[in-house]
Amino acid sequence: MRTNLTVLILMVLLATPVAARQSARPPEAPVRYDGDHASADFHRGRRSALVASLPTGAVAVVLGGVEGGGSVDDLRSFHQDPYLYYLTGSEEPGSALLLAPEGVTVDGRTVREILFVPPRNPEMEIWLGRRFGAARAQRELGVEMALPNSRFEEVVGALVTGAGQQVLHLAFPAAVPPRTTLAQQIGVLRSLAAVRGADLDDTVLAASLDGMRMVKEPEEIRVLRRAVDVTVEAHREVLGAVSAGWKEYEIEALIEYTFHRLGAEEPAFPSIVGSGENTSMLHYETNRRTTQAGDLVVIDIGAKYRGYSADVTRTIPIDGRFTADQRAVYDIVLEAQRAGIEAASPGASFGAPGQAASRVLARGLARLGLIRSPTDGSGLQRFFPHGTSHYLGIEVHDVGSYDVLSPGQVITVEPGIYIAPAPDIDPRWWNIGVRIEDDVLVTEAGPVVLSAGAPRDPEDIEEAMGARARAGGP
Numbered sequence: 001m002r003t004n005l006t007v008l009i010l011m012v013l014l015a016t017p018v019a020a021r022q023s024a025r026p027p028e029a030p031v032r033y034d035g036d037h038a039s040a041d042f043h044r045g046r047r048s049a050l051v052a053s054l055p056t057g058a059v060a061v062v063l064g065g066v067e068g069g070g071s072v073d074d075l076r077s078f079h080q081d082p083y084l085y086y087l088t089g090s091e092e093p094g095s096a097l098l099l100a101p102e103g104v105t106v107d108g109r110t111v112r113e114i115l116f117v118p119p120r121n122p123e124m125e126i127w128l129g130r131r132f133g134a135a136r137a138q139r140e141l142g143v144e145m146a147l148p149n150s151r152f153e154e155v156v157g158a159l160v161t162g163a164g165q166q167v168l169h170l171a172f173p174a175a176v177p178p179r180t181t182l183a184q185q186i187g188v189l190r191s192l193a194a195v196r197g198a199d200l201d202d203t204v205l206a207a208s209l210d211g212m213r214m215v216k217e218p219e220e221i222r223v224l225r226r227a228v229d230v231t232v233e234a235h236r237e238v239l240g241a242v243s244a245g246w247k248e249y250e251i252e253a254l255i256e257y258t259f260h261r262l263g264a265e266e267p268a269f270p271s272i273v274g275s276g277e278n279t280s281m282l283h284y285e286t287n288r289r290t291t292q293a294g295d296l297v298v299i300d301i302g303a304k305y306r307g308y309s310a311d312v313t314r315t316i317p318i319d320g321r322f323t324a325d326q327r328a329v330y331d332i333v334l335e336a337q338r339a340g341i342e343a344a345s346p347g348a349s350f351g352a353p354g355q356a357a358s359r360v361l362a363r364g365l366a367r368l369g370l371i372r373s374p375t376d377g378s379g380l381q382r383f384f385p386h387g388t389s390h391y392l393g394i395e396v397h398d399v400g401s402y403d404v405l406s407p408g409q410v411i412t413v414e415p416g417i418y419i420a421p422a423p424d425i426d427p428r429w430w431n432i433g434v435r436i437e438d439d440v441l442v443t444e445a446g447p448v449v450l451s452a453g454a455p456r457d458p459e460d461i462e463e464a465m466g467a468r469a470r471a472g473g474p
Contacts, residue, residue, distance in 0.1 A: 031130045031140075034263065036226070037306045040142025042219040043089045046212065047113055050087065051101050053208045058166040059159060060099040060205055061189060066173050067093040067180040077266075082394040083170055083209050085307050089141055092131055094118045094149050094181035104159045111144040114155060118181070119148035149181055153188045163197030168205040206399075213393060214400035215408035220308065220393065221441065224410060227264065227305035228439050228450045231312045234258040234301060235454040239464040244295065244318050248273040248287040251299065259303045268309035268396050272300035275318065279433025280418035282386060291318045296326055298435050302396060309396045311412050312451045313437030320465035322458055325428050329417050330458055332364030333434045336415040337456075340388055344411060344440050344447040350402045354388030357415040365417065370429065383417050392439055409442045410450070 054060055065081040078093045088097055098104070098114045106114065120133035138146035147155065160167055169189060176183045192198040216224065234255045242251055251273045259267060274284040275297040284298075291297060300313040315330065317323070322330060340357035361384050362374040371379030391398035392410045400409070414437030421430040436456055441448040455461045 028136075029130065031132050031136070034306065036223070037089060038219045038223055040089065040140070042217060043087060044142050045217075047087050047097075047099065049212060050208060051099050051112060054099065054101050054168065055166060055204065057102070058168050058201075058204075059101075059104075060097075060168040061156065061185075062087060062097040062099075062170060062205070063172075063182060063185055064090070064093060064095045065182075066176055067182055068177065080307075081170075082213075082399075083206075086209070086213060086394055088115055088143065089307075090115065090117065090132075090137070091307075092118055096149065096152060096185055098156060098159075100159060104155070106145065106147070106155055109145065113144045115141065115143040115146045116149040116152045116155075117146055119150060149185075152185055156188060157192065160192050160196060160198050164199055165196075166199045166201055167192060168201050170206055170209075171202045210399040211401070213398060214391060215406060216393060216410055216441075217408075221408075221410070223306045224308045224310070224393065224439075225450055227268070227303050227308045227310040228312065229453070230259055230262045230264045230303040230305055231301055231310040232451050232453040233262060234303070235299065235312065235314050236464065238299060239316065239455065239461065242291070242297075242316075242318060242465075243320070244291055244293040246318070247290050248275055248278070248297075251291075251297070252287045255299070255301050262303075264303035264305045266304050268302035268304040268311065272298065272313075274298045274433070277421075277431045279315070279431060280420040281433075282416075282418070293319055294323065295319075296432060296434065298433055300435065300437065307394055309392060309394065309398075310439060310451070311392055311396050311414075311437065312439060312454055313414055313435045314454055314456060314461070315434045315436060316461055316465065321462050326432055326434075327458060328368060329364075329419070329429070329432050330434050332361060332368075333415055333417055333436050334456065334458070335364070336360035337413055337436045337438070340413040340415060341438065341440055341447050341449060344389075344405060344413060344442055346405055346407050346442060346444060348405050350389065350405055350411075352405070353411070353413050354415075357388050357413070358384065361415060361417060368429070370419070370425070383419060384415065385418075386416070388415055389413055405442050407442055407444050411440055411442065412437055413440050414438075 062084050064084050065079050080091050096116045100112055103110045103112055117134055117137045118131045120131055134146040134148050172186050193200045237254055237258045238251060252271045255271055256267055270285040272284055273287045274281055275289055275291045276295045278284045278289060279296050279298045295318040296315055297318055298315050302310040336357040339360050340353035343352040343356040362380045365371045365383055366374045389411045391400040392412055416435035418433040419429045439450045441450055455464050
């Protein structure tokens with residue numbers, strides 16, 4: 001029986017033409033493995049809204065992020081231009097978007113949008129990873145037409161023919177390595193202005209897009225919530241693990257391991273883990289000190305998840321319990337933050353949370369004798385030298401008007417007090433730095449604290465840190 005089966009298989013193989021056997025294609029591996037990016041419909045809606053806002057007769061070109069130096073060995077991490085990502089979801093270097101409200105005819109089709117993407121190159125993909133290519137980008141990213149970026153000059157040059165025709169673009173980056181696709185695309189646009197007299201404008205497009213990005217769509221809020229949730233979990237991991245003797249970079253490693261374990265692509269910014277004397281440096285990023293008994297630790301971190309950024313700060317006592325002086329300062333900052341969050345309501349000025357928080361900070365510092373009076377503005381600035389809020393989204397400090405709060409905006413509320421050693425300050429307060437930062441969604445019903453899952457009440461912090469010791473942890 002086995003011999004007969006073997007003979008049958010051989011007969012079938014011999015009867016099948018060699019060309020047919022060799023034409024079978026292996027399944028195509030995906031470019032993306034994660035299925036929870038913002039949808040193609042979301043990006044399509046953003047492009048439609050932008051096209052509707054463009055001046056009559058204008059075309060818009062949105063270029064990608066700055067690439068490396070063009071060498072296979074230049075492995076610096078690439079970050080897509082946030083505007084291009086917002087409009088397309090494309091994460092590939094060398095991409096560009098053309099929007100033509102009146103339509104452009106290419107290969108017999110008239111379309112209003114074309115996404116230029118790197119062409120497929122199997123030899124380069126071995127080194128640099130898979131690319132969509134035009135056909136798959138058109139299908140999976142949901143653009144009306146996708147073309148290899150090698151056709152950028154041909155298509156854009158044929159579209160822009162008249163002197164004075166308005167070509168809207170974003171400001172060109174200051175430093176673009178030569179011989180990169182981005183440098184070539186910028187050269188095409190500049191040539192259109194120099195040779196054909198096209199009117200290049202780098203103000204209109206940014207103004208329209210900034211207004212759109214300032215208010216988050218539900219799809220964006222979904223992804224942003226996940227970025228915040230991952231960041232919150234990293235804070236909770238720290239509370240359950242650290243003790244005096246941990247190095248700041250060990251805390252950083254635990255944080256960023258948690259980011260990756262939960263699917264975030266990378267930190268949204270360099271993680272800040274400042275202990276002891278480093279708590280009073282606002283953007284301390286060295287993270288090399290060994291924590292000591294009695295230290296406070298300021299942990300300012302954010303995960304980047306599917307292109308969106310979180311930004312959450314907690315201040316914890318490395319021993320698991322605040323001293324009386326640390327608690328006195330911490331309570332002032334927490335009260336200030338609560339006042340700031342309460343002020344984050346629709347119709348309020350963007351500065352309202354900061355003004356509310358500053359009043360509480362000034363009263364508290366005066367009560368501790370660190371400033372002369374609650375109206376001592378210069379004294380307050382000495383201990384609280386930064387603003388309280390910024391927009392949050394694709395970028396950590398996201399774009400927007402910074403004028404009036406409205407539903408759908410996501411902002412931070414992050415007051416702090418930083419007391420560096422100085423001859424005129426009682427040593428009991430030296431090296432007490434406290435910052436508390438949450439990510440807040442502005443809604444008609446009131447502010448929603450997206451990062452509320454990271455403990456911030458001092459009793460909750462001490463409880464979370466004490467749970468490890470009660471469980472017999474190290």
